[in-house]
Amino acid sequence: MVAETAISDPSPSVPPRKHTEVAVGILLRPDGAMLLSTRPPGKPYAGYWEFPGGKLEAGETVEQALRRELIEELGVTIGAASVWKVTEHDYPHALVRLHWCKVREWTGEFEMREGQTMAWQQMPLTVAPVLPGAYPVLQWLAEERGLPPVAI
Numbered sequence: 001m002v003a004e005t006a007i008s009d010p011s012p013s014v015p016p017r018k019h020t021e022v023a024v025g026i027l028l029r030p031d032g033a034m035l036l037s038t039r040p041p042g043k044p045y046a047g048y049w050e051f052p053g054g055k056l057e058a059g060e061t062v063e064q065a066l067r068r069e070l071i072e073e074l075g076v077t078i079g080a081a082s083v084w085k086v087t088e089h090d091y092p093h094a095l096v097r098l099h100w101c102k103v104r105e106w107t108g109e110f111e112m113r114e115g116q117t118m119a120w121q122q123m124p125l126t127v128a129p130v131l132p133g134a135y136p137v138l139q140w141l142a143e144e145r146g147l148p149p150v151a152i
C-alpha cells in the first residue's frame, strides 16, 4: 500500500494555475472555407495563424465575448454562435480554456483593425505556423470532412 505522504503534493504552497477562458470563432463560408488570421504584433506568438477570438471579460458569456472580439478585431457582427468543442492548452504565458464556436452568419465588411492578415482557407491549410492550441480543432475539422489527419 502506498503511504499517504508519498502521494501528497510536494509543493502545496504553489496555487494551481487558473484557466484563462477564451472564445474562438470558426467562421465558415458556404463553400467550407474557414477564416484564419495572424496574431497581431506585440502579443505572444505574434505572426502565428489563429482563429479569431479572445479572452472573456468579467460577466460575459462565450457568445457575448466572441461577438465583442470579432467587432473589435475584424469589424464584423456575428449571428448566433454556440459552443461546439472545448479544449485546453498550457502555454508558458497562460493556461487557456478555448471555447470553439462555429459561425456561419455575420454582417459587415472585414477590416483588419489590429494589423493582422486574414486568409480564407480550405483544408489542407496553405498557411503556417498555426497556434498549437488550435491543432485539436483542425484535426476534428479534417475528420468531419473525411480528410486525412492534418500534418503539423
Ligand SMILES: Nc1nc2c([nH]c(=O)n2[C@@H]2O[C@H](COP(=O)(O)OP(=O)(O)OP(=O)(O)O)[C@@H](O)[C@H]2O)c(=O)[nH]1
Pocket (backbone or CB within 6 Å): 022, 023, 024, 043, 045, 049, 050, 051, 052, 053, 054, 055, 056, 089, 091, 094, 096, 098, 131, 132, 133, 134
Ligand atoms: N484567438 C485565438 N486564441 C487562441 C487560439 N488558439 C489558442 O491557443 N489561443 C490562445 O488563446 C489566448 C487568446 O488570447 P488573446 O491574447 O488572443 O486574447 P485577447 O485578444 O482578449 O487579448 P488581450 O486582451 O490580451 O489583448 C492566447 O493565449 C492564445 O494563445 C486561436 O485559434 N484563436
